[in-house]
Each structure stands twice: as structure tokens, then as C-alpha cells.
Amino acid sequence: MTRSPAPVLTVFRRLDSSPRGLTESEAEDRLRRYGDNRVEPPRHRRAWLEAGVRSPFVALLTGLGVVFTVAGDVRGAVTVGVMVLLSVAVRLWQHSRSDRAVAALRDQVTTTVTVRRRAGDGPAVEREIPTADLVPGDVVLLGPGDVVPADVRIVAATGLRVDQSAFSGEALPVTDPEVAYTGTSVVGGSATAVVLATGAGTRSGALAGPAPRPESSFDAGVRRVGWTLVRFMLVMVPIVLVVTGTVTGSWAQAGLFAAAVAVGLTPEMLPVVVTANLARGAVRLSRQRVIVKRLNAIQDLAAMDVLCVDKTGTLTEDRVAYAHSIDLDGRPDPEPAEYAAVAVHFQDDRSDRLDEAIAQQLSDGGTAALFTKDGEIPFDHTRRRTTVTVRWAGQHLLISKGDPAVVLPRCGHARRAGEIVALTPELRDAAEDMVRAHAGHGMRLLAVAARETAAGPAEETGLVLVGFVGFADPVRDGVAEAVRDLAAQGVPVKVLTGDNRHVAARVAAQAGLPAAEVVLGEDVDAAGDADLRALAARATVFAKLTPAHKARIVTALREGGRAVGFVGDGVNDVAALRTADVGIAPDTATDVAKDAADLVLLERDLGVLARGVAEGRRTLANTLKYVNITAASNFGNVLTVLVASAFLPFPPMLPIQLVVANLLYDAAQLALAWDRVDDGYLARPRRWDARGLTRFMLVFGPVSSLFDLTTFAVLSRVFDADPVLFQTGWFVESLLSQLLVVLVLRARTRGTRPARPVLAAAAAAGLTGLLLPVSPLAGLVRMTPLPAAYLLWLAAILAGYALAAQLVKRRYARRSPAWW
Numbered sequence: 001m002t003r004s005p006a007p008v009l010t011v012f013r014r015l016d017s018s019p020r021g022l023t024e025s026e027a028e029d030r031l032r033r034y035g036d037n038r039v040e041p042p043r044h045r046r047a048w049l050e051a052g053v054r055s056p057f058v059a060l061l062t063g064l065g066v067v068f069t070v071a072g073d074v075r076g077a078v079t080v081g082v083m084v085l086l087s088v089a090v091r092l093w094q095h096s097r098s099d100r101a102v103a104a105l106r107d108q109v110t111t112t113v114t115v116r117r118r119a120g121d122g123p124a125v126e127r128e129i130p131t132a133d134l135v136p137g138d139v140v141l142l143g144p145g146d147v148v149p150a151d152v153r154i155v156a157a158t159g160l161r162v163d164q165s166a167f168s169g170e171a172l173p174v175t176d177p178e179v180a181y182t183g184t185s186v187v188g189g190s191a192t193a194v195v196l197a198t199g200a201g202t203r204s205g206a207l208a209g210p211a212p213r214p215e216s217s218f219d220a221g222v223r224r225v226g227w228t229l230v231r232f233m234l235v236m237v238p239i240v241l242v243v244t245g246t247v248t249g250s251w252a253q254a255g256l257f258a259a260a261v262a263v264g265l266t267p268e269m270l271p272v273v274v275t276a277n278l279a280r281g282a283v284r285l286s287r288q289r290v291i292v293k294r295l296n297a298i299q300d301l302a303a304m305d306v307l308c309v310d311k312t313g314t315l316t317e318d319r320v321a322y323a324h325s326i327d328l329d330g331r332p333d334p335e336p337a338e339y340a341a342v343a344v345h346f347q348d349d350r351s352d353r354l355d356e357a358i359a360q361q362l363s364d365g366g367t368a369a370l371f372t373k374d375g376e377i378p379f380d381h382t383r384r385r386t387t388v389t390v391r392w393a394g395q396h397l398l399i400s401k402g403d404p405a406v407v408l409p410r411c412g413h414a415r416r417a418g419e420i421v422a423l424t425p426e427l428r429d430a431a432e433d434m435v436r437a438h439a440g441h442g443m444r445l446l447a448v449a450a451r452e453t454a455a456g457p458a459e460e461t462g463l464v465l466v467g468f469v470g471f472a473d474p475v476r477d478g479v480a481e482a483v484r485d486l487a488a489q490g491v492p493v494k495v496l497t498g499d500n501r502h503v504a505a506r507v508a509a510q511a512g513l514p515a516a517e518v519v520l521g522e523d524v525d526a527a528g529d530a531d532l533r534a535l536a537a538r539a540t541v542f543a544k545l546t547p548a549h550k551a552r553i554v555t556a557l558r559e560g561g562r563a564v565g566f567v568g569d570g571v572n573d574v575a576a577l578r579t580a581d582v583g584i585a586p587d588t589a590t591d592v593a594k595d596a597a598d599l600v601l602l603e604r605d606l607g608v609l610a611r612g613v614a615e616g617r618r619t620l621a622n623t624l625k626y627v628n629i630t631a632a633s634n635f636g637n638v639l640t641v642l643v644a645s646a647f648l649p650f651p652p653m654l655p656i657q658l659v660v661a662n663l664l665y666d667a668a669q670l671a672l673a674w675d676r677v678d679d680g681y682l683a684r685p686r687r688w689d690a691r692g693l694t695r696f697m698l699v700f701g702p703v704s705s706l707f708d709l710t711t712f713a714v715l716s717r718v719f720d721a722d723p724v725l726f727q728t729g730w731f732v733e734s735l736l737s738q739l740l741v742v743l744v745l746r747a748r749t750r751g752t753r754p755a756r757p758v759l760a761a762a763a764a765a766g767l768t769g770l771l772l773p774v775s776p777l778a779g780l781v782r783m784t785p786l787p788a789a790y791l792l793w794l795a796a797i798l799a800g801y802a803l804a805a806q807l808v809k810r811r812y813a814r815r816s817p818a819w820w
């Protein structure tokens with residue numbers, strides 16, 4: 001941005017366009033030539049990287065492959081190599097599948113842009129088109145809350161401020177830029193601009209997509225659990241090595257055996273199952289009309305233990321309706337409405353809800369036509385008002401409208417019964433009381449003030465209060481119910497609004513929230529970080545907040561250890577949406593808000609969110625079921641091998657058999673994404689907790705090991721098994737017992753029956769394992785048919801194991817309130 005861009009006319013000439021925009025047929029041609037305006041992230045390369053390098057399992061397996069190669073065990077090395085390839089391939093496949101699912105969901109969230117185009121020789125019309133249909137040369141109109149849809153040259157602008165933080169890391173918005181890039185956003189003012197480049201031709205397209213997100217807490221959780229498991233192995237495998245080496249005396253043999261154990265016990269499918277669960281959760285959430293933009297946000301939704309909402313459009317109706325125009329004493333008076341209408345008439349940006357309501361419903365009585373505009377100070381969330389100055393026959397007039405709390409102090413006089421009177425403190429108090437009384441009846445008031453002024457920059461003091469315009473701001477149906485539902489799920493709701501304390505208190509009360517204490521923006525400013533943490537935790541209603549206040553309160557809650565959700569739809573909510581653990585925007589929100597959000601609600605109803613929370617927790621529960629039960633089984637297997645290595649002169653299972661058992665087991669567990677979850681689990685916020693995992697492994701691992709060792713005893717004592725029979729016998733027992741224990745441990749209460757896909761998948765995997773020794777593939781995996789008598793023993797052992805696991809589960813559940 002060092003070189004100053006070419007003059008506007010040159011730009012238009014180069015793009016073969018004009019301020020009147022392209023014709024529809026030109027645009028069509030260009031769309032064919034330049035393609036859709038979309039930037040595809042290069043996800044395949046990144047996915048390879050992630051699946052290949054960032055996974056501890058692949059690193060570990062590759063290391064073990066080297067061990068086999070060095071030791072000259074070709075069969076082992078090939079087995080490991082195939083495993084690495086297989087797990088990376090499945091992971092990539094899963095990744096692209098879930099990417100596609102998320103992309104398809106995202107398409108349900110509409111983004112549009114206003115363009116100026118002509119139909120043939122007709123006049124230019126401004127209309128909304130999908131962002132993807134934008135082409136170079138298009139003339140676009142940008143306003144507050146718009147995400148810049150392509151790289152554009154600004155042609156004309158008023159008070160334009162562009163936030164580039166998503167792009168350059170620059171925190172402060174740029175004022176009056178000459179160019180704006182894709183993905184930046186308009187935070188104030190408005191502009192007409194011509195599109196320089198779209199899609200892959202844009203600067204961010206050339207950079208191959210936006211900067212990757214930092215690793216989320218969920219990714220970190222998955223990785224931590226992965227490493228916990230690897231660490232377990234790093235402790236156990238050397239012990240296996242030492243014990244085997246000491247017992248057999250052959251250290252090379254012992255090394256290979258230990259490596260084989262490590263290979264078989266690596267839960268390399270963990271990331272696949274996790275992603276499958278999340279993708280499934282995203283689909284389920286979409287049925288609840290909640291669109292997931294960032295897959296991992298599902299877990300944040302499950303963990304969310306406080307929800308902050310803005311007021312307008314979330315708790316109250318989307319549209320505010322103009323109600324009346326009154327004077328200082330509350331008597332009907334058309335004058336304030338006329339002034340407000342003139343002010344809106346001359347404002348550059350009329351997209352605000354209140355301004356829209358004024359423009360649609362009020363008439364300026366023809367006054368506006370007499371004036372010419374002099375200047376404007378647009379709305380911003382700190383000023384809380386708009387000001388325009390107009391001129392007529394050498395006279396200048398300034399009109400301010402905004403929050404009574406900021407406009408009244410700027411007034412020295414007031415119109416009262418057609419006369420101008422001094423605004424005494426008594427009158428001012430009376431006016432304040434009236435604002436409060438209206439708020440009590442669900443009515444927002446904007447103060448309207450004016451004064452004659454000299455030419456030049458506007459001074460917003462010494463104004464004459466003209467009166468108030470009132471808007472109905474009714475609370476939406478069902479809000480109180482949704483707030484109650486969320487509270488019952490362990491998610492209390494807090495209101496964070498830019499509006500005044502009276503409106504905030506009334507809306508909160510109607511939503512069933514305690515509104516005795518209202519914390520104001522001033523209070524937030526005055527509080528130090530520690531005080532704010534306490535204040536944020538305690539209070540329920542926050543009013544008169546700037547965008548920065550909203551973000552600060554969210555940060556304070558997070559620092560207090562809460563997992564914070566934030567629902568908002570306006571430009572003033574963007575900072576808070578980005579700061580929250582999970583940012584949520586309704587589909588009707590401004591583009592920037594939707595861009596910043598992790599979840600988009602297709603229905604503007606908090607009740608949707610209450611149901612979404614349950615889906616999030618269900619998804620997390622099904623993920624953790626897999627992780628915990630699988631880890632415990634694997635730990636049990638290591639224990640088994642460890643004990644066995646002390647007296648067995650051969651490995652109890654071959655590496656290839658371990659691999660096949662793992663694959664069959666993991667394939668069956670993909671069905672867990674469909675499983676039912678205990679109601680009790682859904683009742684409270686849940687987090688991914690790596691500490692619970694260790695405990696779970698240490699309790700249930702030995703239980704499984706006990707029955708493995710029983711199997712060993714039966715195989716060697718009763719059947720006097722040779723290595724091949726022994727290995728086949730354990731393969732079948734190990735697979736069946738692992739599949740079985742998932743069914744036992746997957747729920748806390750008996751009422752939570754397994755979903756049909758879970759049962760079907762377990763049965764299919766078990767049957768495959770049972771039939772493998774008698775199939776033509778038996779030779780390949782070195783198995784032999786099992787004697788019928790062994791199958792009876794097996795049934796008894798499995799029944800014993802299920803019973804034992806059930807008993808231990810009962811005790812465990814009693815002592816551990818969080819099951820997983």
C-alpha cells in the first residue's frame with residue numbers, strides 16, 4: 001500500500017467500466033471469464049501436512065517402521081508402512097468429507113452485496129446479488145457492517161472506516177482508504193467502489209487464503225490426549241522389552257516384540273473418529289437450524305457455561321417500529337418527527353434500524369426539499385447520536401438525534417408549547433423521568449435537538465430540544481422460555497446492550513432475568529481488571545456499552561474461567577463475537593457479524609440455541625466415549641502383554657493381527673456418532689478433560705486385562721495351544737471383548753439404549769473377526785480355525801467380562817459425577 005493507487009477515472013477506463021456500473025450482459029461475460037468470486041483455501045496441502053506431520057501417531061509408527069527395517073523384519077516393516085498409509089488416507093478422506101459437509105452447510109448462510117448495474121441501455125439500478133457473482137468492473141455500495149467482498153478501489157466515500165485486522169493484524173480501523181481488500185470490513189461510513197479483482201485474483205487469493213486460525217482449545221485437547229496415550233506407551237513398552245529380554249535372553253527378538261506391541265496399541269484412528277463425530281454433530285445441528293462454520297465450535301458449544309446476548313434483534317424483535325412523536329412533556333407533537341425525518345433524509349447511511357423506521361414511516365412535510373446538505377457527523381457507538389447540518393437561503397441549521405442521555409446535556413433550551421424556554425434542571429429531570437417511564441412500557445425514545453448555526457464545522461452544544469420520537473421495541477415471543485431452558489442446562493444468560501439502562505432493565509425483566517443491578521459502560525471503564533472479573537461474574541444486565549466494552553466483559557468472563565458464548569448481529573458486536581469462545585450470529589445479522597461468528601442461527605430464536613447446546617454436548621459425549629473406552633482397552637492390552645511376556649516364549653499376537661483387530665474395532669466405532677447419550681450428561685456444560693482419561697484408563701484397563709489373562713490360561717492349560725492357535729484365540733477374544741465393553745460402558749444408565757447403528761456395527765465387526773480364522777484370508781493373517789469348545793469358553797469369558805465391567809462401572813459412576 002506504499003504506492004498510491006491510480007486516479008479513479010483511470011481505474012474505470014482500465015476496467016472498461018463507469019460510475020454507472022456494468023450492464024447485466026457485460027457482467028455475465030465477465031463472470032464466465034473470471035469465474036466465481038470465491039477464495040478456496042488450499043486445504044489439501046494443509047490436510048496432508050496435518051495428517052502426516054502433526055499427528056503423534058504417524059510419527060510414532062514411522063519410528064517403529066524404522067526399527068523393523070533396521071532389524072531386517074520385512075513383514076513387520078511392510079505392515080507398519082501399510083498402516084501409516086492407511087491411517088493417513090482415511091484421515092484425509094474423512095477431512096475432505098467433513099470439509100465438504102461444512103462447506104455445504106455454509107452455503108445455507110447467504111452473503112450478498114449491493115451492486116449498481118444496468119439492464120442494456122436502461123438506467124442504473126442498485127440491487128443485491130450473491131457475493132460469488134461479483135466481477136471486476138462492478139460498482140458496489142458499501143455500508144457499515146459489510147465485509148468488503150473483493151479488492152476494490154474507493155470511488156466516493158463519507159466517513160469511511162475500514163477494519164483490516166483480519167488481514168494485516170492492524171488493530172485500528174483505517175479512515176478514508178483509497179483501496180480496500182477482500183475480507184476487511186466496513187465499521188463506519190459508506191462508500192461507492194469499483195471492483196478491481198475477484199476470487200483468486202485478489203490479494204488474499206494470491207496469498208492462498210486467510211491466515212490459518214491458531215490451534216483451538218479443542219485441537220489442543222485432542223493432541224494432548226494423543227500425547228497422553230503415547231506417553232503411556234513410552235513407559236510401558238520399555239518394560240515389555242526388559243521383561244521379555246530377560247526372560248527369553250534374546251534381546252533382538254525382544255526389541256521386535258516390544259515394537260510390535262507399540263504398533264498394535266497406537267490409537268492411530270483417534271483423529272478420524274473425532275472428526276467423524278464432529279461432522280455428524282454439524283449435520284445434526286443443521287437440522288436444528290444451527291449452521292456450524294468452524295467444526296470445533298461444537299465442542300465450545302458443549303462447554304459454554306454463560307451466554308451473553310445483545311438486546312436488539314436477539315431479545316427484542318428484529319424491526320423496531322416507529323410509534324409516536326412527542327414534546328418535552330410527552331404530548332403529541334409532529335415537530336420532532338419532521339426534524340428527525342429531515343436529518344435521516346440527509347444522512348449518507350440510513351441502514352440503521354431506527355433510521356430505517358424513520359425513513360419509512362415519517363414525512364418531513366416537504367421541508368427537506370428546501371435544504372442543501374452542508375455536512376454530517378455520522379453515528380458511532382460511542383457518540384450515540386447523529387448530526388447533520390443543512391443550509392437554506394444563507395441560513396444554517398444543525399439537527400442532532402440520539403440517546404437522550406447524550407443529547408439532553410447538550411441542550412440549553414427546549415421547545416415547549418410552541419415557545420422556546422430555558423431547559424432548567426427540573427425540566428431536564430422531568431424529561432429523564434419520561435424517558436424512563438416510556439422504557440417501562442417497552443418504548444425507546446430518541447431525543448431530537450436543533451439549532452441555527454454559522455457555516456463551518458458543527459458544534460453540538462447549546463442546542464434546543466425539539467422533542468422525542470418513540471419506537472416500540474417489543475420483546476420477542478418465547479424469549480423468557482428460552483432463557484429458562486438455557487439456565488436449566490447450566491447456561492445463564494447475560495444481556496450486553498448499547499441501549500440505555502431503562503430499556504435494558506425492562507427487556508431483561510421481561511426475559512425473566514434479574515435486572516435489579518444494571519452495570520453501565522462507565523462502570524466498566526472505572527473497574528480494574530480484577531474488579532471487572534467480579535462484576536462480570538455477578539451482574540446480569542450491562543447497558544450503554546460500546547463495542548469495546550462488550551469485548552472487555554467477554555474477556556473478563558473468560559479470565560474468570562467461564563466458557564463464553566456471545567450472540568450478536570451488529571457491527572458493535574463483532575469484537576465480542578471474535579473474543580468469545582463461541583460467537584453466534586443470526587442469519588439476518590450484518591455480514592461482518594456473520595463473518596466473525598462460529599455458528600449461524602437460521603432461525604432468530606434463542607430456543608434454537610437451547611436445543612443446539614444439547615446437540616453439542618451429545619457430540620462431545622460420543623467423542624469422549626470412544627476416546628476413553630478405547631484408551632482403557634489399549635492400556636489393558638499393554639498390561640496383558642506385559643504379564644504374558646514374563647512367561648510366554650512367543651508374542652501373544654502378531655503385529656498384523658493387532659492391526660486388523662484395531663481396524664475392525666475402529667471401523668465399528670465410527671457408528672458411535674449416532675449413539676444416544678444419557679440425559680444427565682446433557683444437563684450440564686461439558687469440557688474435554690484429559691485428567692479424567694488417565695483415571696478411566698487406570699480403572700478399566702486392568703479389568704480387561706484380567707479377562708485377557710484368563711483367556712491365556714484357558715488357551716495354554718485347556719487347549720495346550722501352539723503359537724498359531726494361541727494368537728488366533730487371543731485375536732478373537734480381544735476384538736470381541738473390546739467391542740462388547742463399548743456397549744457396556746457407553747452409557748451410565750440402563751435406560752439409555754444403544755442406537756441401532758452402534759449395535760449393527762459392533763455385530764458386523766465381531767462377526768468378521770469370528771469368521772476370519774475360517775476364511776480364505778486366514779493364511780494371510782496367520783490364523784487357524786478355533787475348536788468349538790474354545791468358543792464355549794470364549795462365551796463364558798465374555799459374559800464374565802461384561803458383568804465385571806458393569807459392576808465396576810456402577811461404582812465408578814457413583815464416585816465420578818462427570819462420566820466421561
Ligand SMILES: Nc1ncnc2c1ncn2[C@@H]1O[C@H](COP(=O)(O)OP(=O)(O)OP(=O)(O)O)[C@@H](O)[C@H]1O
Nearest residue numbers: 310311312352381384385386401402403497498499
Ligand atoms: N440511527 C441512530 N440515530 C441516532 N441515535 C441512534 C441511532 N442508533 C442508535 N442510536 C442511539 O445510540 C445508542 C447506542 O446504539 P448501539 O447500536 O450501540 O446499541 P443498540 O442497538 O441500542 O443495542 P444492542 O447493543 O443491543 O444492539 C442507542 O441506544 C440509541 O439511543
Ligand SMILES: [Mg+2]
Nearest residue numbers: 312498570572
Ligand atoms: Mg445494535
